[in-house]
Amino acid sequence: MKRWTERRGAGNGGGRVNSPLLKHGWVAALLLVASLQLAQAWDGATPYFGLAALAGFAALPLRKLVPSGLAALAVMVVAMTGGFFAARGASPDRDPTWVLLDTVPRLLTAARPAPATPELLVPGLLLIIGVSTGAVLSVSKRGTALFVPALGAATLYVSAALLTTGRADKYGLVALTLVVLLALGWLIIDRRGPVVPPAVPATALAALTLVAFVLPANGFEPRKLVTPPVTDIAVSNPLPQLAAWAAQGEAELFRMRGPEVPVRLVTLSRYTGASWEAASTYGPLGVVDPPDLPAGGKSQDASVDLRITGLQGEWLPGVGKPRAVSLSNAMVDPDTGSLVVADGLRTGLSYTVRGVLETPADSDLAEARVPADATKYTALPRLPFTLADYARQATQNARTPYEKAVALEQVVRLNRRPDAEAPVGSSYARLETFLFGAPGESGAGAGTAEQFASAYAVLARAVGLPTRVVVGFQPVPEENGERIVRAADATAWPEVYFSGWGWVAFDPVSGNGSGPSAASKREVLNRLASTTAKPTPTSLPSVPPLVQPTAVQGDEVAAPPADSVFPFWVFTPLLVLVALCAARTSRRLRLRAAGPVGAWNEVLDALQLAGMRPNPSRTVPDVGREWGEAGARLAVMVDQAAFAPRPVPAQDSWRLARQVEKAVRGKASWWRRVLWAVDPRPLFRR
Structure with a gap:
């Protein structure tokens, strides 16, 4: 046995x-x-x-x-x-x-x-x-x-x-x-x-x-x-194209599958007084730079599949703030989430977009504030006094930023009608005609979604509300599980930023957009009944060329901490030690599998670590006798394995090698014992 x-x-x-x-x-x-x-x-x-x-x-x-x-x-x-x-x-x-x-x-x-x-x-x-x-x-x-x-x-x-x-x-x-x-x-x-x-x-x-x-x-x-690579793309402002899309009516632009959420084409945040401008610098979707205004505290994910059938240009339709796109060549503006494809859209292009939709509750917005330092979204170069005073009158009894936003939505919509054939444009002059024009004047009281959204955004900025304009498409009923988005579905809507809750959409065209609920808006309007009447436009012999918007006292948004590169070099010594330990462990395992010869090499490694490496001319028995009975017995096993091979239990040779190594380590200096496990010299000994 x-x-x-x-x-x-x-x-x-x-x-x-x-x-x-x-x-x-x-x-x-x-x-x-x-x-x-x-x-x-x-x-x-x-x-x-x-x-x-x-x-x-x-x-x-x-x-x-x-x-x-x-x-x-x-x-x-x-x-x-x-x-x-x-x-x-x-x-x-x-x-x-x-x-x-x-x-x-x-x-x-x-x-x-x-x-x-x-x-x-x-x-x-x-x-x-x-x-x-x-x-x-x-x-x-x-x-x-x-x-x-x-x-x-x-x-x-x-x-x-x-x-x-x-x-x-x-x-x-x-x-x-x-x-x-x-x-x-x-x-x-x-x-x-x-x-x-x-x-x-x-x-x-x-x-x-x-x-x-x-x-x-x-x-x-x-x-x-x-x-990340950054690309400058000369893209056009699609706002004037809303009238052309409205004229095309049933022309198919793209198809989509997914939840019934608004589809965003481009977000415009810079206003020059003559028109809205889109960002011109775009980078890959995975850039780590945060947006200039923090995201809201409540959100939901949405994913849609889209297939381009007639839409042209560089803008790529998406939903919410994009988080992932199945196209590797899609680029994004990190502040607005607008997607572009430098090579342009092509018929048959299919892709998937996953985005995040901000979904604050009505109660969250009721007492929400706005940032006081969002100058990018409140800038109005050379604002005419007529528009500034009109915005002030429309919101004079509003207590909170949310009440001002609801009041302005009602005021812009009051006694004005959508008209696909109205003159295009969003300059101060065009907006004054849209808001104050005399009956019979071209464009007076009539406009496309471009004029409604632009007028709202400008008036809101005039009272300190950070705003931007979104060009996109509202969802349409499904056909065989697929929504067909046509040219007539194109529209524009303004968004207002509230501290802690993000960007909230408003709808000055119909008041039924995907923003706050109608019940919440009615409650605000009932409380501000005196402000829902049409304000009186100011008539002055000479309008001052520049009026600063009224500042709204709101919560200041803490500036995001500056991105700092993690000092990865701090862990470099630790990683080097781990690599050396791994290499030494691998060598020891190989030596153990080699029987008595490997055990003797373990002894030679120990002698090298202790600074006692023997002269190559000395024989194995001669060196082994210096370390007592264990060394002498191991030397005999090594000679037998090398010159007269015979079965030798691997455990015995390794046990003797460990005894010799312990004795050698005991005679080494203290600093050599400290570096014993990570000294790289044995790795280079043949």
Whole structure:
């Protein structure tokens, strides 16, 4: 029985299960969990990442023909070639190295989660394939330790945490699953585990915990390390086109599927006194710069699928504040959320937009304030006195900014009618004609949504309300689950910003837009009955050329803290120590698997760390005798293994090596003992 037990222990490596099927199954489970965790940084990438996790097994048949290094190189060359052809569409004239390297900044400046387009999937797929190949080949060697798969899984998990700022595993369930899988691997497949001091794995675990949880939780954003490309686009103001769209009537522009929410085309925030202007500088959707005014405290997500059928121009229809677009070439103005495509729209273009809609309750707006320093949204260059006084009269009895906004909506709509054939324009002169023009005068009391929205925005700015104008489309009834948006559905509406609640839409055309409820507005108007009558326009012999808008006393919005790059270099020493510990651990595991010769090399490593490296001309027995009985017995085993090979229990040789190492370490100086676990010199000793 004793002899059979000894043979059994020698056959399985002293408690180590060497079943290839078991090892490869464990690696596949570990990689699948880590890869699916990383897939959360992309939108709809789960199938691709699941297949990439198994790609490393393609190196197994190659390993029978060529060394493992060449097999891994072949797999990665094929993967990188495929990645080049997948990503070269964005830059067809650049060399392969540049195309592949450019996919990383593209990913870091894309929306979060990134759309599953070829050029954005390439970095993640290549990372997974590289980790998978290294992990599969590492466990294919007989007697190999399982450190490489664990390191690969940790790399994928940390990458997912950084790309999603810690949101991919909020409750740590995936981390727990990976720990359980790692424990099963070391207990069942390699029961002896890594032979390292307890401080080494403790340091490694602390470093991984720091990277995966502490950095994202403290605002570390890897996207800040990449300067997003910014593009200047000469785009036109679509407000004057509202009249042309109204004339086209039933002409189809695009189709959509999704919730019944307004579709936004462009948001205009700069007013020159002659017209509204859109932003001219756009960047990728994933830029980390916050908008100039903070988002509201209540919101809901909305996702719509759109297909362009007749709409032209550069503006890309979307919903709310865009968070993700399935088009990799879409760019956005971070302040307004307006989307553009530099190459222009084309018929048949299909895409998905996910956005955030601000949804404050009526009770939230009743006492809400407005920021006092939003000069960008209250600027009115050379405002005519007539418009300023008209706005003051319309809101003279209003107590809060919300009451002023409701009163102005009623005043602009009162005794004025929509007219698709009215003169276009939103200059001061056109708005004065729209508001004060005498009966029979062209454009007096009549206009398109351009005049209604512009008049409201200008009057609101005159009393200190931050406003902007949105050009878009109101939802239409579904047909076979699909909404057909026609030219007649185009409109414009103003929005007012309230501190803490974000941008709120108003509808001076009909009063029934997607902003506050009609009941809330009626309650305000009943309380302000005296202000709902048409104010009297001021008539002066000479109108002062410049009038400053009346300031509204409101809550000041705290300026967002300046973006500061996280001092990642602080953790560089810790990461270097972790890397050295990992390399030393891997070397020790290889030596342990090499029997007595590996044990003797462990002794030589200890002598080098202690500054007692023997002269190469000395023999093994000569050196071993200097360290007592353990050294002498180990030297005999080494000679037997090298010159007269005979079975030697691996445990005995390693136990003797540990005794000698302990004796050597006891004679080393204190500072050498402090650096013992991280000294890199043994890594370079042949």
